[in-house]
Amino acid sequence: MLSRRNVIASAFWLALSGTALSGAALAQAPAQPLPVVATFSILGDLVREVGGERISLTTLVGPDGDAHVYSPSPADAKALAEAKLVVVNGLRFEGWIDRLVKASGTKAPVAVAAQGIRTIAAADDHGHGHSHGHSHGAADPHAWQDVGNAKAYIANIRDALAKADPAGAETYRANAAAYTAKLDALEADVKAAIASIPPARRRVITSHDAFGYFAKAYGVAFVAPQGVSTDTEASARDVAAIIRQIRKDKVPAVFLENVTDPRLVERIARETGAKMGGRLFSDALSPQDGPAGTYIAMVRHNIRTLTAALAD
Ligand SMILES: [Zn+2]
Incomplete structure (x- = not known):
């Protein structure tokens, strides 16, 4: 008959071996997902596609929110302070982000999703007057509306995640490749729709x-x-x-x-x-x-x- 102490010991070893068995799964989804902040909902979706289960994502400006005129909250500053990576659109879309990054004291790198895309100038060629002084000479920030640019965002997000979490690099590469194939199909459908x-x-x-x-x-x-x-x-x-x-x-x-x-x-x-x-x-x-x-x-x-x- 097992003593009480032996039963406890067996349970202990069972628990340990259970942990060991899940070691393979841990390589896929670490127990501590990487805390990542994305500034707005569209970008958050792209980051989630690449990060998958390896990251825990906070998106600052949620569905139907206007990121041009957002007022950050103390909870946003806390999310930034705890983040290991911050992903922004860039091109001055989030006019409030630099101040928020400073105020939060975060040590996380800030990755610019639109890095390296071919920008277009803001608005002036649409013939509707020149009253928007703040946008003169600036790049139009809404680059994600070209699916080709979304593919560049995905590559930038993949590289930023791999740098922040090198153990996940292979996962991020595979996720980015799979999602980019979906964007290729999407882009073909957009062109066909406009052609109609x-x-x-x-x-x-x-x-x-x-x-x-x-x-x-x-x-x-x-x-x-x-x-x-x-x-x-x-x-x-x-x-x-x-x-x-x-x-x-x-x-x-x-x-x-x-x-x-x-x-x-x-x-x-x-x-x-x-x-x-x-x-x-x-x-x-x-x-x-x-x-x-x-x-x-x-x-x-x-x-x-x-x-x-x-x-x-
Ligand atoms: Zn806008």
Whole structure:
């Protein structure tokens, strides 16, 4: 008969061997996932795709949030202080991030997802006036709207994660490769969808200028009364110019965005007779159960919305 002490000892050794058995699994998903912060929902989704189970992700600006004008909270500073890696878009999209990084005292490296992409200048070539002084000469930050750029984001995220967590490098490489293959398929679908729209109808109004990269990559003209940031109001002169342009160019549809006030675009639709084409996701995902809970779902939602309004 086993003594009580032996039973306890057996249980101890069983527990130990259980730990040893799960050693192989530990190489895949470490007991202590790497704490990573991403600044906004679209970027957070891309970081999660590459980091998988090896990371524990905090996203600062959540679904439907406007990262241009965000006010960080004490909880955000705490997340940064505990992070081993911070991933930002860059191109001055998150105007508040440098101060937050300093205030948090974090020692984590800050990786710029848009590092190395070919930027386009903000807005000035859309012919809607020059009232947005802050954006002159600056790069348009909304690079993720070109799926080709999202692939560059993924490569940058992969390299940053591998540097912060070298033991996971192989996992990050495999995750990035698998997701990039999905982005290749997505990009082919975007091109096919735009090709189905008659060229003369590839003209769109949105409220802020978030689709410059999409426009350049896929050949749809976007005009917006607000500049590349949402932090300034459109001037009366800008709005009047847009209304004239819609009438002159016979722009078929105007679109709302999930991060901007709908009233301006609704007014433009009323005054021009352009139809309301639906809602595009520009700077943020929808909540998980919405139509744009991931980057890929967002791009697919946007091209469905565009083609439904413009195809005929
Ligand atoms: Zn924006």
